Amino acid sequence: MEIEGLFTAIITPFDEKGRVDEEGLRRNIEFQLENGVDGVVPVGTTGESATLSEEEHKRVVEITIDQVNGRALVLAGTGSNSTAEAIDYTKHAKDAGADAALMISPYYNKPTQEGIYQHYKKVAETVDIPIILYTVPGRTMVNIEPETTKRLSEIPNIVGIKDASGNLNQISKEILLCGEDFVVLSGDDSLNLPIISLGGKGAISVVSNITPKEMGDLVREALNGNFTEAMKLHYRLYPLSKVLFIETSPAPVKAAMNMMGLAAGNPRLPLVPVRKDSEEKIKRVLEELKLL
Numbered sequence: 001m002e003i004e005g006l007f008t009a010i011i012t013p014f015d016e017k018g019r020v021d022e023e024g025l026r027r028n029i030e031f032q033l034e035n036g037v038d039g040v041v042p043v044g045t046t047g048e049s050a051t052l053s054e055e056e057h058k059r060v061v062e063i064t065i066d067q068v069n070g071r072a073l074v075l076a077g078t079g080s081n082s083t084a085e086a087i088d089y090t091k092h093a094k095d096a097g098a099d100a101a102l103m104i105s106p107y108y109n110k111p112t113q114e115g116i117y118q119h120y121k122k123v124a125e126t127v128d129i130p131i132i133l134y135t136v137p138g139r140t141m142v143n144i145e146p147e148t149t150k151r152l153s154e155i156p157n158i159v160g161i162k163d164a165s166g167n168l169n170q171i172s173k174e175i176l177l178c179g180e181d182f183v184v185l186s187g188d189d190s191l192n193l194p195i196i197s198l199g200g201k202g203a204i205s206v207v208s209n210i211t212p213k214e215m216g217d218l219v220r221e222a223l224n225g226n227f228t229e230a231m232k233l234h235y236r237l238y239p240l241s242k243v244l245f246i247e248t249s250p251a252p253v254k255a256a257m258n259m260m261g262l263a264a265g266n267p268r269l270p271l272v273p274v275r276k277d278s279e280e281k282i283k284r285v286l287e288e289l290k291l292l
Contacts, residue, residue: 001099001130003160003183004201004223005038006216007075008208009046011250011257012060014265020056022063024263028209029067031262035212038202039073040064041102045139046206046250049077051268058092065097075132075204079104083119090127100130102162102204107140113148124155131157136164136187146173153178162187162204168194175199189215189241193234196222207241209253210260210291236289243285246278256282260291 010032013024032040042064043049043057052060061076068074076093078101080086090101106119124131133152135144143165144152152158160183163171168191175184175198186195186203196202196219208215218233244252248271255274257264259282266273274282286292 001073003039003073003075003100003130003132003185006202006208006212006219007039007041007073007185007204008032008037008212009041009044009204009206010064011209011254011264012043012047012052012056013263014268016265018266018268020052020060021263021265022059024265025060025063026067028263029064032208032212033068033071036216037072037208037212038216039075039099040068041075041204042077044077044102044134044204045104045136046209046253047077048250048268048271049079051271057089058096061093061098062096073099075100075102077102077104079106079134081106081108083122086119086123087126090123090129090131094127094129098129100132100159101127102132102134104134104136105140105142105144107142110142113145116142116144117148117151120152120158121155124152124157128157130159132159132183132185133161134164134187135161138164138166143170146170146177149174150177153182159183160185160201163195164188166191168198171195171200172198189244190238192219193222193227193230196230197227206249206253207237207244210256210262210286211237211240211289239285240289243282246281247274252278252282255279256286256291259283259286 013021076098078089137143164187221230254264
């Protein structure tokens with residue numbers, strides 16, 4: 001299995017009563033597949049995993065795998081700040097048929113680098129599924145340092161990392177230390193092009209919830225070394241990459257999807273819909289890109 005290309009960190013749509021919109025989720029997945037994404041990532045940060053119940057979390061993974069039906073990869077979000085819970089979610093993802101697990105580093109409890117290492121090691125030894133690490137220190141308050149990533153890369157089923165640190169020096173060091181067989185994926189849409197140019201294998205994208213074809217084209221052109229074309233797409237999508245993080249994600253991308261008629265609904269508390277001024281900025285960028 002080759003993990004390379006564009007993977008959409010899909011939102012979890014909610015209906016007017018705040019329940020998971022299962023049919024809306026299926027329609028959104030079809031929209032992604034019709035536009036050629038290489039995979040989808042349910043119940044990550046963008047999928048509001050932090051406010052889904054255990055039953056909802058597992059159900060979203062099951063729906064995604066069923067709807068994709070082998071037409072693309074499914075990298076299921078299975079991370080937690082509890083190692084036991086992460087093991088449970090990862091076992092479920094494997095049993096449900098996920099191709100790999102994306103695991104955010106433990107958040108809130110602020111483990112040391114040794115704690116991070118032992119957390120991932122325990123999950124990897126317990127569940128035989130390809131695991132992609134996920135470092136996003138802006139959310140978790142603790143970074144996975146490149147030296148820790150190197151140690152973890154030596155565990156056979158830890159195959160890659162999604163890096164949303166925003167630190168290109170760190171990403172360069174990960175690629176240097178871990179070698180070509182270790183998959184480094186961009187976790188920051190505005191840095192997809194530079195990360196691939198450094199040797200990254202693709203991106204896990206928020207923006208591709210609404211522009212899967214164009215973001216996919218950007219990633220593929222970059223992977224093929226066609227940086228002139230990739231740069232054109234980078235600058236076309238750059239305003240969107242910034243405005244969709246104008247407030248805490250995924251509130252802005254849900255606002256954009258609602259405007260475009262895609263299934264989204266509101267985010268769950270404690271997240272709230274974007275402010276009116278933010279909504280106007282999002283709308284203006286969508287209009288400039290002719291997405292409305």
